[in-house]
Structures are given as structure tokens and as C-alpha cells.
Amino acid sequence: MGGARRPAGRASVVARAGAWRWAPPWPTATAGVDFLVLLLTVVYFWLAALAHLTPRHILVAGTLIVAFGGVGLVVAHRQPRNRLGWILLGWLFLLGLGGIAGPYAVLDYRLGHHGLPLGPVAVVLNNSVQLLALLLAPLIILLFPDGYLPGPRWRWVVWTYAGLVACVMTVAAANAIAPVADHDIRLDSSGNLTSSGHLPGWLANPPAWIDAVVVVGLAGIVLSAVGLQVLSWRRATGERRQQLKWLAFGAAVTVLWLIAMLFISSLPIVGIAALPVSMGIAILKYRLYDIDRLISRTLAYAIVTGLLVGAYAGLVLLATRVLSVHTPVAVAAATLAAAALFNPLRRRVQQIVDRRFNRARYDADQTVAVFAARLKDAVDLDSVRNDLATVVQQALEPAHMSVWVTRRD
16 A cells, blocks of 8 residues: 555655655645745835835845845745745845834834834834844855754854853843834834833943954854855855855945945845855756856956946046147047956956866867868868767767768768
């Protein structure tokens, strides 16, 4: 007799590779999560419009919701037994809860809608839950790509990190609760507190050594998580190595984008979506092996852009300061010169970058170029066929290859 069928809406525990793993109730769980994410999104944008939040503030929240929420939903649907998809959705729920609390508190305490239910709770949540989401973000890096710890020895690291986060959250919650308890709630346009109540004891002035221990501990554990992934990348091969490349690429783009925003205030925050998107591609293994080409193209265009900007600025300064040509012609000439340099500079830089960062593609291009040069002088069909098979094998390394030749008399 066959085994009894497992009910579709009940959570189950499955064994894989000798370890017990929890399988979420599918599809009931994902349907409920889909509804919850949609509800949070609609409620946030509705409250943000009522509270007259700035477009930049709404763009930040929208980017986080679409990027992390979208990736979490796709992973939960495509790989429901992958914990990381559910972790991303839980992290998004914390972030969304804090995001909704902000405009709700603004409506209650700044825009005259006094007496809204749970107004003080919204003030506390807005000034604490978002910090909690930020502090939990490094765990996503540590648990990449399947949501499981690298080994049992990392459990004490997670518990230590949880203890440090609890210390930070205790102080943050106390700082948010004190003005509420003193009935002295003053908020800025985003719902952040601008007043501080009377905190009891060491919460008002914690010893400096406690601050140092917490900061050093948090920074050390975060760096350990990053270092673990770096070491894993050095030892990994095949798909695992490509997954870690996607993670590193997304993290690098996000960090560089945030640094650029410090100097260019008008730069939109959409660049931070690179991290969740790259994680989603790595987890789902979608176009996994395109990462080498993506890295080489990104580096090449970044270098070309920098060189062209430098050349353009240099030509403009040469024309206006040295040659004293103060007419629009000087700027137009510099623009035309930069445009003329683009294609040859891009080709040269792309070759250099491919040679260093995408060696497989560079070698394949060189092999094809040499074959094309030999093909001009080839007259024997059998030698061309054998040469073609050799070139394809060297350039693409297929598992199987066949060549059909049709002769026409």
C-alpha cells in the first residue's frame, strides 16, 4: 500500500542529507504572505500620501519593498524550502511595520489627526523597529544562499549577535518610550522623535565601555560574516562560486552607490536594489554564469566613463583657461572629442578588463579570431570541419558536439 498523502496546508518536517529541515506549509503560507506583503505595500503608500512624506522618502521605502519583497516572494514561490526567501520576507515585514508607523505617527502628532488609535505605539515602532531591521540585515549575508548556518560552531556567534542587538534595542526602545511616558512627543516630518524624555539610571548615560563593547562586538561579527563568504568564495567551485560572485557583485554595487549618494545628494537610491536582485539570481540560479561578463562590462564602462569625464574636463579647461577660448565652440569641441574617443577607448578597455577579470571569454574571443584568420586561406572541407570542431571545443567546452556537412554537387 502506498503511504498516506500529506495534507497540503500542514507544515511538515523533511529529512535531507541526514539533517531535519522544516518545510513551510505550501501553498497556504505563500498565499497568506502574498496578501500580507500586498497589504503592507498598499497601506504604506496610502499613509505616506496622507502624511505628505517627501518623494525621496517614499522612493527609499518603495525600493526596499519592491527589491527585497519581490525577491523574497519569488524565492518563496520557486524554492519554498529555502529558508532565505522566508527570512527576506520576515525582514521586509519588520521594515514595513516600521515604515507604516512613521506616517501614521505624523498624522497623529503633526497633522492634527489627534486621538488616532495606537498613536503612541506607532511612535515607538517607528523609532525602534526599523533599527532592528537594519541590525538583522547582516544575518542575511551570513545565511546566504539557503538560510542555514555554515556549521554548528556559528550558533554561538548568532546568539552573541542576538544578545548585542538586544542591548541596542533596549536602549532604542527606552529612548522611544520615555517621551511617550512624559507626554512630550515631538516629531519631524518623517515621524522621528525630536524630543527626549527622562530616562532612568544607566539608560540615560550608559558607561563608555558598554558602548565600546557593543560597537566592537557588532562590527566584529558583521566582518566575520563577510569574511566567511570571502573564504567560501576562495574555496568554492562551480555553481557555488558563481553564486558567491553574484552576492559580491550586488554588495559592491550597493556599497559604492551609497558612497556616491554621500557626494551626490540628488542621486536616487534605486542602486541598493542590486544586492537583493543579485541574491535572487544566485539563489534561483538564473543566468548564473553570466556574472563574469556582467562584472567585466561594469568595470569596463566605469573605467571608460571616468576616462571620458577626465578627458572632457581637461579639454574644456585647456580651451578656456590656457587658450582663453570663452565661447560655446570650446565646449562643443570637447564634447565631440569625447564622443569620438568612446568606441576605441571602450574596445581597448574591454580587452584589458576581459584579460584580467573574464579570462574565459577573452581566450574564447582570441581563439575565434585566430580561426577566422585561418579560414580565409582554407580550401579543404575536412580540415575546416576538424578545425571548427577544435575551436568550438576550446572556446565553449560543450559536453557533446557534432558537425553535419551537406555536400551539394
